[in-house]
Amino acid sequence: MDELSVKASSLGDNLSAPDGSDLPEPRRDFHDEQYLSQCSLKSRDLLLLTCPNLGLQVCWFLLMSSGTPYLESLDISKSITSLVWLTGPIFGAFAQPIFGILSDESRHPWGKRKPFILCGASCVATCFLALACAEDITDGPTNAPTADSDSTKHWYTQVFAIACVGVITFAMQAYQSGVRALIVDNCPPQQQAAASAWSMRWNVAGNLVLSTVGFLDAKRTFFRPEGNAKFKILAVVTTACIVVTVGLVSYYVADSSQNPRGKSRQPLTKLCWSMLCPAELSKHWNQLPPVSHRVCTIQLFAWVAWFPVLYYTSTFAYETVLPYNFARELHEKGQLDIRLIEHAELHRSSSMLYFAFATFATSLLLHMIEHAMPAFDHTQxxxxxxxxxxxxxxLLLTFFARTGATATIIISVMGASWAVAMWIPFALISAEISQPSPSKLGGKTGWILGLHNMAMSLPQIVSAILCAVILGALRWLNIGDGIAWIFRLASIAVFYSAYLINKL
Structure with a gap:
């Protein structure tokens, strides 16, 4: 198990024997598969190794929960905003697998994964701060501002903000691929499920951090008088999470720069072409290990539904309290009830908070089940x-959602499903690819994880386009509960993915 042997050496000083006692020698020959299989990481080391997932999750959660309102505050239209969010799944489908290949082939002195983690995280943190200060950066000093100069500066602000989002979603792919591969690299096979569980818990913690701040703002309006100060505060919190977690893992976790089996690096153009060429892509897809292949196939259907759930959940809660037709009628009559709008906004924020709490509670329940059931891996x-x-x-219960409380309950249960979706697919794949030479792609951790990310990203592109078409058609037909209908249609893909899971 050449690559895993090298990978595990990164936490060699923190490995313990099965009986819990520290190993007598600080350095071991981790090319010995039998020795590695008898070792395990301590809980504190798993906690440290997986902590960068906190920084990753706060990045995605900030974009999903506050990105759209922030871009709309810059007068960027909803149609353009929808296209902007397509950059995430597009880069996830094609850029992240390429980064995975490059990290597998890397021989950088810092290691195979750390250069991608550090460069990607630094770029993401910088661009988040720049995005939050887009108006301040693009508004240069003027002696006598005019309407034309204001509109020009506003146009600059919009282009700058869109560019920042594009760079963030691109850099996130290097950051994310490096973090996920580093975790698989440094865990013994028997602890891959535990590492995936800790990754999920850090993801939940990221959701809780930002959703709590957002809920407090909606409840107490701490930042609203200062315009976009709320997004600036959230960007600072996100940056702090990135710096702390990436700093910890970079300092304490070693990363091997050795290439598996002494293979020479392939040309960059050949690597990229193998990712973009349909024939080559199909070839590598068919070479995936059996469990990984099935999980990726399931994700192709599951993420058709997860895209609207993640991006439109808060909007669903808002529209349940304040239906589109009702809001438009009030606006046309000039009788817009501010208190009703504030009530709808409160449900928008509280629904995301309860979603995060449900995810957190489910993660704790799964943790207890894992320790209570000896054969938990087979139950996943x-x-x-x-x-x-x-x-x-x-998703089908949205037919009966007529109040904000009902919508919040439905969203909370969705949060429980999200906890499972963040853990079990990754645990199944990690457990398989950490075994010795699982397939013709043996040792290609970044490759396999990149293909898995592609299986999650491609359906998001399709789902985003379908959502835009369906919402436009429903708006043309004057049907107000468009998000609810998207959820109902998405249930078809969910139940088919469940059928495929049952065949596992």
Whole structure:
């Protein structure tokens, strides 16, 4: 198990024997597979190794929960905003697998994964701060501002903000691929499920941090008088999470720069072409290990539904309290009830907070089940199956959601399914690819994780386009609950993914 042997040496000083005692020698020959299989990382080391997931999650959660309102505050139209959010799944589908290949082939002195983590994280943190200060950066000093100069500066602000989002979603792919591969690299096979569980818990913590701040703002309006100060505060919190977690893992976790099996690096153009060429891509897809192949196939359908759930959940809660037709009628009559709008905004924020709390509670429950059941690893597909069924029923229950409280309950149960979706697919794949030479792609951790990310990203592109078409058609037909109908249609993909999970 050449690559895993080298990978595990990064935390060699923190490995412990099965009986819990420290190993007598600080350095071992980690090319010995039998020795590695008898070792395990301590809980504190798993906690440290997976902590960068906190920084990753706050980045995605900030974009999903506050990105659209912030861009709209810059007078960027909803149609352009929808196209901007397509950059995430597009880069995830094609850029992240390329970064995974490059990291597999890397021989950088810092290691195979750290250069991608550090460069990607630095770029993301810088661009988030720049995005939050877009108006301040693009508004240069003027002696006598005019309407033309104001509109020009505003146009500059919009272009600058869109460019920042594009750079963030691109750099996130290097950051994310490096973090995920580093975790697989440094964990013994028997602890891959535990590492995935800790990654999920850090993701939940990221959701809780930002959703709590957003809820407090909606409840107490701490930042609203200062315009976009709320987004600036959230960007600072996000940057702090990135700096602390990436700094910790970079300092304490070693990263090997050795290439598996002494293979020479392939030309960059050949690597990229193998990712973009349909024939080459199909070839590598068919070479995936059996469990990874099935999980990726399931994700192709599951993420058709997860895209609207993640991006439109807060809007669904808002529209349940303040339906589109009702809001438009009030606006046309000039009788817009500010208190009703504030009530709808409160449900928008509280729904995301309860979603995060439900995810957190489910993660704790899964942790207890894992320790209570000796054969928990064999139960993971079954838990994933029931979770997907639960998500599908929640999407259908939108037929009966008429109040903000009902919508919040439905969204909370969706949060429980999200906890499972963040853990079990990654645990199944990580456990398989950490074994010795699982396939013709043996040792290609970044490659396999990149293909898995592609399986999650491609359906998001399709789903985003379908959502835009459906919302436009429903708006033309004067049907107000467009988000609810998107959820109901998404249940078809959810139940089919559950059928595929059942075949696992």
């Amino acid at each position: 597909p079954r838990i994933w199956f029931f979770s997907q069924c639960s998500l599908g029923f929640c």
